[in-house]
Amino acid sequence: xxxxxxxxxxxxxxxxxxxxxxxxxxxxxxxxxxxxxxxxxxxxxxxxxxxxxxxxxxxxxxxxxxxxxxxxxxxxxxxxxxxxxxxxxxxxxxxxxxxxxxxxxxxxxxxxxxxxxxxxxxxxxxxxxxxxxxxxxxxxxxxxxxxxxxxxxxxxxxxxxxxxxxxxxxxxxxxxxxxxxxxxxxxxxxxxxxxxxxxxxxxxxxxxxxxxxxxxxxxxxxxxxxxxxxxxxxxxxxxxxxxxxxxxxxxxxxxxxxxxxxxxxxxxxxxxxxxxxxxxxxxxxxxxxxxxxxxxxxxxxxxxxxxxxxxxxxxxxxxxxxxxxxxxxxxxxxxxxxxxxxxxxxxxxxxxxxxxxxxxxxxxxxxxxxxxxxxxxxxxxxxxxxxxxxxxxxxxxxxxxxxxxxxxxxxxxxxxxxxxxxxxxxxxxxxxxxxxxxxxxxxxxxxxxxxxxxxxxxxxxxxxxxxxxxxxxxxxxxxxxxxxxxxxxxxxxxxxxxxxxxxxxxxx
Numbered sequence: 001x002x003x004x005x006x007x008x009x010x011x012x013x014x015x016x017x018x019x020x021x022x023x024x025x026x027x028x029x030x031x032x033x034x035x036x037x038x039x040x041x042x043x044x045x046x047x048x049x050x051x052x053x054x055x056x057x058x059x060x061x062x063x064x065x066x067x068x069x070x071x072x073x074x075x076x077x078x079x080x081x082x083x084x085x086x087x088x089x090x091x092x093x094x095x096x097x098x099x100x101x102x103x104x105x106x107x108x109x110x111x112x113x114x115x116x117x118x119x120x121x122x123x124x125x126x127x128x129x130x131x132x133x134x135x136x137x138x139x140x141x142x143x144x145x146x147x148x149x150x151x152x153x154x155x156x157x158x159x160x161x162x163x164x165x166x167x168x169x170x171x172x173x174x175x176x177x178x179x180x181x182x183x184x185x186x187x188x189x190x191x192x193x194x195x196x197x198x199x200x201x202x203x204x205x206x207x208x209x210x211x212x213x214x215x216x217x218x219x220x221x222x223x224x225x226x227x228x229x230x231x232x233x234x235x236x237x238x239x240x241x242x243x244x245x246x247x248x249x250x251x252x253x254x255x256x257x258x259x260x261x262x263x264x265x266x267x268x269x270x271x272x273x274x275x276x277x278x279x280x281x282x283x284x285x286x287x288x289x290x291x292x293x294x295x296x297x298x299x300x301x302x303x304x305x306x307x308x309x310x311x312x313x314x315x316x317x318x319x320x321x322x323x324x325x326x327x328x329x330x331x332x333x334x335x336x337x338x339x340x341x342x343x344x345x346x347x348x349x350x351x352x353x354x355x356x357x358x359x360x361x362x363x364x365x366x367x368x369x370x371x372x373x374x375x376x377x378x379x380x381x382x383x384x385x386x387x388x389x390x391x392x393x394x395x396x397x398x399x400x401x402x403x404x405x406x407x408x409x410x411x412x413x414x415x416x417x418x419x420x421x422x423x424x425x426x427x428x429x430x431x432x433x434x435x436x437x438x439x440x441x442x443x444x445x446x447x448x449x450x451x452x453x454x455x456x457x458x459x460x461x462x463x464x465x466x467x468x469x470x471x472x473x474x475x476x477x478x479x480x481x482x483x484x485x486x487x488x489x490x491x492x493x494x495x496x497x498x499x500x501x502x503x504x505x506x507x508x
Contacts, residue, residue: 019336022134024094025104027316027347028248028339030332031089031325033081033220042089044333046220049086050470058085060470064283064478065290067429067463072274072284074455075323076222078294082466083220091298091317103299107348109309113357120349121365127345128158128366129165132244135338136162139170139241143200143234146174147400148187148380150363151249155340157370159244160195164371173240177202177230178400183380186396194372200237202230204401206410213414213458215330217465222326224459226403226450231327235334243337247324252341252350255358257315263355265311268318269295276456277434277492283479308355360386404450407458408443415457418464428478431485437493444497446504453496 020030032042033049040052050060066082079087093101114120136142136159144159146152159172174192176199178185185201192199212225215232234243255262269292274284300313331337341347350358364387367375379386383393407415418424419439425432442453466472 020332021095023338023342024101025092025344026339026342027092027252027320028245028325028342029089029092030329030337031091031321033086033088036085036087044329046081046086047218047470050083053085060084060472062427062467062472062474062478064429065287065294067427067478068279068284068287069291069294070222070459071279071429071456074224075319075326076294077268077291077318077322078297080290080294081220081222082463083472088322091321092300104344106300106313107344107351109306109312109355110352111354112352113354117361117365121362121369124346124349124362125158125366125369127343127349128154128340129162131340131343131346132158132162133166134343135244135336135340136170136242141171141173141240141242143173143175143237143240143243145234145243145245145247146176146188146191148182148184148378149246149249150379150386151246151253151341152188153191153246153374153377154249154253154363154366154370155244155246156191156195157367157372157374158340160371172197174199175202175234175237175243176200177233178204179397179402181397182400183378183383183394183396183398184400187377187380190377191372191374194374194377202233204229204403206406209403209406209458210411210414213411213461214465216459216462217469219326219330221459221462221466223323224455225462226455226458227323227327228330229401231330235331240335243331243335244340245328245337246340247328248320248339248341248347249363251315251320252347253358253363254360255312255350255355257319261355262308262312262315262358265315267311268314274488275492276438276453276496277485277488277490278430278438278456279434280429280431280479281482281484281488283429286479312351399449402448403458404445404454405448407450407454408445412443415461418461419457421464423464423467424460427474431481431489431492433486433489434492437489438496441493441496441500444504445500447507449507451499451503453500 023029032044033046034042035049035053043049053060061084063080063082063084066076066080069077069080079090081087090101092104092106094104096102142159144152144156146156163172174188174197176185176188189199208230212228216223216225216228250256257265298317301310328337364375375386378384378394380398383396384391416439419435424430438453442457445451445453
């Protein structure tokens with residue numbers, strides 16, 4: 001399979017928004033779609049790119065490698081999308097005035113272990129203040145995505161500090177979604193009350209989830225709709241000039257990715273396996289070279305680099321960019337959106353530390369130097385103070401949604417109908433027997449929270465809507481069936497049942 005590379009001379013950036021251009025070298029940059037053959041500026045609106053291709057008489061076809069990558073993983077890899085010839089802008093690269101992108105230099109990794117934490121925290125605080133000031137410099141009203149976690153409250157405390165420095169020049173609104181009795185919502189509201197800010201709450205329910213399935217289809221079906229939450233509502237909230245988030249705080253501040261510390265991570269390539277046996281084996285075999293190529297498709301992974309640096313770059317380039325930021329593009333389409341912790345001056349400080357000491361301590365130190373005494377508000381993950389490893393947790397609910405239950409009750413018929421439709425089964429992508437076994441196991445799930453099958457089938461529903469929305473016609477079977485498909489289906493079906501039964505027993 002061809003690995004698409006950005007061409008230095010294929011398009012102009014005349015219409016590229018200035019705010020997005022200013023952060024193109026950040027970890028939390030905006031990554032627009034673009035046509036590798038040229039013929040228009042990059043855009044966060046996939047429809048405009050597809051329309052331009054069709055207007056030129058070009059066909060728009062699904063990309064088998066992209067589909068395989070997403071079917072077996074939570075996110076796509078490299079710059080690939082689900083459509084041939086349409087890619088995402090490269091990671092940590094700035095627009096070239098002559099067209100295309102130029103890779104930005106990354107800060108080095110180090111082994112620093114500060115003997116005087118106060119000096120390091122002073123530098124980190126100054127870098128964060130400078131970063132936030134650059135994001136809110138002309139805004140009259142700033143929205144902050146707030147939860148009960150530590151990342152967003154650090155952002156909130158820094159923003160409050162900037163407000164004080166600048167004489168309360170701008171207003172702030174806390175933006176929170178989820179169940180009103182959950183830790184995330186209760187703690188977020190406490191933060192806004194402590195700072196005297198306005199607060200906007202967005203409820204989550206099965207109707208919101210159904211809308212997000214359709215919305216993700218319009219966006220290109222690159223991520224499960226379970227991760228959109230209330231972002232479409234935040235995007236169109238009136239009266240907010242700029243939206244800030246702290247979603248990169250875990251990865252930068254604590255070197256933690258999906259609950260695992262950087263030093264415990266394995267290469268991403270190890271995860272590219274069809275555990276549920278839902279893909280046709282011949283297609284997956286043909287896609288393997290493309291998957292490997294996509295994982296390596298950044299100049300930042302070339303040369304002799306340490307394993308730690310390689311793991312960190314992999315996670316930021318693929319997981320954070322292709323999962324988190326793909327969802328956040330919902331907001332970026334409508335108004336300037338910035339991720340704190342992602343300016344080189346900030347994450348460069350954290351990368352300079354010995355990975356062994358990149359842990360919870362730095363947030364504790366930092367919050368003690370910022371307004372609000374926010375360490376007094378418990379951490380949503382534990383229900384206790386962030387700096388207290390033990391003690392009685394509060395009685396509030398940790399879960400802020402019921403996506404698993406809503407999918408398997410209110411939306412079950414819609415999900416099953418889409419999964420069994422000609423648009424999905426007719427692709428020649430899926431191993432039908434494996435998909436049948438996985439669907440059957442999914443129907444036995446009883447947890448309120450989501451599992452990997454919820455992730456899979458909510459995405460399949462969005463994939464259906466993506467194909468329907470853009471009128472994409474399949475060009476025959478992507479791969480023939482083989483005897484190995486039956487074996488994989490039986491093996492994958494057994495694994496799916498084990499996953500479901502284990503979660504039914506041990507999870508809420």
